[in-house]
Amino acid sequence: MTTDSPHDEATGPTQAQKDALARASTAAAGGDAVGMIEALHLSHVLDGLTRKLTQNWASLGPDDVREIVAELVAALYRKVVQGGRVKYVAAYLYRAALGRACDLHAAKKQVRVTDPAALVQQVDGATVWRGPDSQADHSGGWEYTEAMPRALAAARRLLPQLGQENLRAVMAYILDAVEAGREEVSNVEIAEALGLAPDSVRQSRFRGFQRLERLAREDRLVREDFAFLNSGDDREEEPGE
Amino acid sequence: MSNPDPLHQEFENLVRTAYLLSTEVGKEVEEVLRAGLDRPLSPAESVELLGKVVTALKRNAAAASDAATVTALEGQGEAIVARIVAARQCTPATLGTNGTAVTLQARNGIAVRHVQPRPFFHGKEIPVKEGFLRTTDIRLWDGNERLEIHLAQFRERHSRKPGREELLEIMLGKMSLPGADTNDEFRIIELASSIAINGVRKPPIIDIAGNLLDGNRRVTACHLILNSDDYSTEQKRRAEYVCVWQLAENATEDEKAAVVVSLNFESDCKEPWPEYVKARKVFEEWQAMLALEPRVPAAERQRELKVQLSLKFALGRDTSIVNRYLKMVEVAEEFEEHHANVRQQEEFVVKHRARQFFQYFDELSKGASPGGVWHTLGQNPEYKQLVFDLLFQRKFKKWELIRYLRYHNKDVQDALVRARDDADTDNAKDTIEEALTQAKARQREPRVYDANTRIECFVKWLEELPIGAFRDDITPANLQMLVRALELVERQAKAAGTVIPE
Numbered sequence: 134m135t136t137d138s139p140h141d142e143a144t145g146p147t148q149a150q151k152d153a154l155a156r157a158s159t160a161a162a163g164g165d166a167v168g169m170i171e172a173l174h175l176s177h178v179l180d181g182l183t184r185k186l187t188q189n190w191a192s193l194g195p196d197d198v199r200e201i202v203a204e205l206v207a208a209l210y211r212k213v214v215q216g217g218r219v220k221y222v223a224a225y226l227y228r229a230a231l232g233r234a235c236d237l238h239a240a241k242k243q244v245r246v247t248d249p250a251a252l253v254q255q256v257d258g259a260t261v262w263r264g265p266d267s268q269a270d271h272s273g274g275w276e277y278t279e280a281m282p283r284a285l286a287a288a289r290r291l292l293p294q295l296g297q298e299n300l301r302a303v304m305a306y307i308l309d310a311v312e313a314g315r316e317e318v319s320n321v322e323i324a325e326a327l328g329l330a331p332d333s334v335r336q337s338r339f340r341g342f343q344r345l346e347r348l349a350r351e352d353r354l355v356r357e358d359f360a361f362l363n364s365g366d367d368r369e370e371e372p373g374e
Numbered sequence: 375m376s377n378p379d380p381l382h383q384e385f386e387n388l389v390r391t392a393y394l395l396s397t398e399v400g401k402e403v404e405e406v407l408r409a410g411l412d413r414p415l416s417p418a419e420s421v422e423l424l425g426k427v428v429t430a431l432k433r434n435a436a437a438a439s440d441a442a443t444v445t446a447l448e449g450q451g452e453a454i455v456a457r458i459v460a461a462r463q464c465t466p467a468t469l470g471t472n473g474t475a476v477t478l479q480a481r482n483g484i485a486v487r488h489v490q491p492r493p494f495f496h497g498k499e500i501p502v503k504e505g506f507l508r509t510t511d512i513r514l515w516d517g518n519e520r521l522e523i524h525l526a527q528f529r530e531r532h533s534r535k536p537g538r539e540e541l542l543e544i545m546l547g548k549m550s551l552p553g554a555d556t557n558d559e560f561r562i563i564e565l566a567s568s569i570a571i572n573g574v575r576k577p578p579i580i581d582i583a584g585n586l587l588d589g590n591r592r593v594t595a596c597h598l599i600l601n602s603d604d605y606s607t608e609q610k611r612r613a614e615y616v617c618v619w620q621l622a623e624n625a626t627e628d629e630k631a632a633v634v635v636s637l638n639f640e641s642d643c644k645e646p647w648p649e650y651v652k653a654r655k656v657f658e659e660w661q662a663m664l665a666l667e668p669r670v671p672a673a674e675r676q677r678e679l680k681v682q683l684s685l686k687f688a689l690g691r692d693t694s695i696v697n698r699y700l701k702m703v704e705v706a707e708e709f710e711e712h713h714a715n716v717r718q719q720e721e722f723v724v725k726h727r728a729r730q731f732f733q734y735f736d737e738l739s740k741g742a743s744p745g746g747v748w749h750t751l752g753q754n755p756e757y758k759q760l761v762f763d764l765l766f767q768r769k770f771k772k773w774e775l776i777r778y779l780r781y782h783n784k785d786v787q788d789a790l791v792r793a794r795d796d797a798d799t800d801n802a803k804d805t806i807e808e809a810l811t812q813a814k815a816r817q818r819e820p821r822v823y824d825a826n827t828r829i830e831c832f833v834k835w836l837e838e839l840p841i842g843a844f845r846d847d848i849t850p851a852n853l854q855m856l857v858r859a860l861e862l863v864e865r866q867a868k869a870a871g872t873v874i875p876e
Binding site: 146147148149150152153155156159162163164165166167170171174175176177178180181182183185199200202203206207208210211214215220221223224227228231232281283284285288307310311315316317318319320323342345346354355356359 | 381382384385386387388389390391392393394395396397398399400402403404405406407408409410411413414415419420422423424426427428429430431433434435438440442443446447454458459461462509510511538539542597600601603607608610611614
């Protein structure tokens with residue numbers, strides 16, 4: 134008899150977790166909300182998200198965290214039941230959690246984030262990130278919606294001013310992925326598509342977002358105090374401009 | 375918070391979306407899942423969280439006018455949450471590791487029951503219970519004799535037994551074990567195709583701790599369905615729960631051995647349908663599908679239809695079997711038509727003969743391009759009819775001879791006619807074999823044995839050709855062909871180590 138348990142694997146989700154996550158997706162696609170919750174609960178992904186959010190976003194109280202996780206699950210269900218495709222449920226929930234947590238954190242204007250890998254570590258006190266209304270937006274607040282075409286067009290107009298060709302190509306690729314409603318786009322994928330090295334993509338991506346944000350402020354496409362990327366998880370890769 | 379400019383909000387959302395979309399989160403997600411296992415919420419915390427989840431879902435569904443979801447969640451939030459939390463507490467995901475019994479579940483109104491009459495395994499009457507388990511809660515058997523070599527190899531490399539996921543990888547041929555077949559050795563894909571359509575029809579058998587004694591392939595196939603994008607939601611549902619038979623707590627090792635021996639050594643005497651029958655079924659369905667098309671479907675549409683057809687008959691997305699069946703039946707139909715209409719044979723005699731020689735039609739239908747068997751027969755209707763006659767008369771000694779029919783010439787045709795008219799079947803068989811074997815040999819002879827003679831003749835002729843002929847008589851196309859041939863000769867000569875004078 135085997136003696137393996139979920140805890141003696143070195144890394145990575147266990148097969149039972151993968152299966153439960155797949156089942157959650159299947160249940161959601163079939164309009165079975167209860168089945169989806171049950172599978173998510175069995176996968177322990179909600180436990181993990183709760184623990185991580187609590188640990189990384191000290192400004193968020195237990196109620197905030199529970200609200201965020203509950204909204205994510207509702208958003209996931211809405212997306213899938215409406216025919217949207219979510220290939221990696223855990224990654225989807227995690228990205229959405231980052232967006233929601235950052236949103237709420239900024240709204241509270243409290244800066245006390247302890248995880249250096251968190252998406253937003255030091256939000257400027259003046260920055261107020263007004264995310265979409267959670268009641269109306271089913272995407273979890275970070276996916277392409279039909280309300281974005283003007284912003285996309287504006288962002289594309291800024292592309293020529295972003296800098297060198299590779300950087301423009303990387304940012305254009307990401308914007309295309311947003312428009313296509315993609316769930317995620319990796320550096321490796323972009324690198325393969327554009328014939329660049331993944332490291333080069335990583336750097337271009339970071340600089341691209343930084344410049345896009347600056348240009349957007351200059352063109353008054355965002356509020357003057359908008360500074361989403363005043364620091365980020367790629368900071369160590371920034372060559373020090 | 376003041377009301378933001380809509381464009382500001384839109385652009386800020388876009389930046390956030392684009393950033394998150396392109397953020398690599400693989401490692402972080404693994405950490406989240408790990409944290410969930412290492413530090414799970416307590417039941418009380420789970421109740422609180424899931425309560426909010428249900429509320430959010432209800433609110434969200436109401437906002438989206440999703441009446442079905444609202445109804446499903448209406449008024450029973452607490453009960454749902456309590457059930458879900460309790461279910462995880464007693465989930466058998468890790469049961470069996472410490473000898474705890476796996477508990478069968480009722481499902482779809484089917485209660486857990488004792489199987490009556492008690493089944494016999496290898497002559498022993500062994501009591502078993504029938505009920506449902508989640509596929510993910512069934513433990514593949516690490517004592518599976520089918521995996522004996524793989525398991526020994528794994529133990530030698532890792533100094534331990536494989537874990538649950540590793541066993542699954544071995545079964546699916548995904549684990550790199552030198553010498554092991556990585557090409558679906560246990561034919562899981564084919565089985566998964568069947569289960570996706572029919573569910574698991576024969577209950578796997580487990581012991582009290584949830585270890586599989588029989589049905590490792592079926593359970594592996596269910597895992598494959600659950601984790602593959604090739605299967606629909608409905609098909610995944612069929613693989614989610616499996617109806618199993620469970621041995622009693624006090625089952626002895628002898629009884630477990632009896633189950634294994636009985637199900638792996640004793641034949642169930644099931645005789646699969648002959649290919650003739652299966653191919654006919656597929657062909658009839660194909661005709662029905664074509665009849666529903668408003669016009670003759672183009673190639674792309676035909677490919678789509680054939681995928682549907684293949685899936686319908688549990689043959690998977692690969693349409694090679696369907697294509698083969700369709701061709702075989704087309705040839706068989708020609709065969710039957712010839713004998714019924716031209717030779718005036720009795721209909722059912724012809725059908726029996728077509729069934730008996732159905733595999734020959736596979737060989738006959740191969741090679742639709744020039745030089746192939748089917749093309750050769752198509753070029754010469756008399757020859758094709760002759761072959762059909764000989765098949766009917768059972769005068770082909772072995773099916774391999776069908777492949778040599780493409781070496782058709784007058785000698786072959788004459789010999790086959792003689793064989794058809796020969797009342798002595800054995801003589802006729804020898805005649806056919808000799809004629810076709812010789813035709814095949816002759817086909818090779820001029821290309822190999824006469825090579826030197828031919829080259830000598832050609833070179834001599836070429837050298838004696840007046841120079842002007844290259845300009846006046848030989849067409850540019852032929853000249854180009856000659857140059858290409860000479861370049862080929864030069865490459866081959868160098869490869870053979872021949873010194874070529876400058």
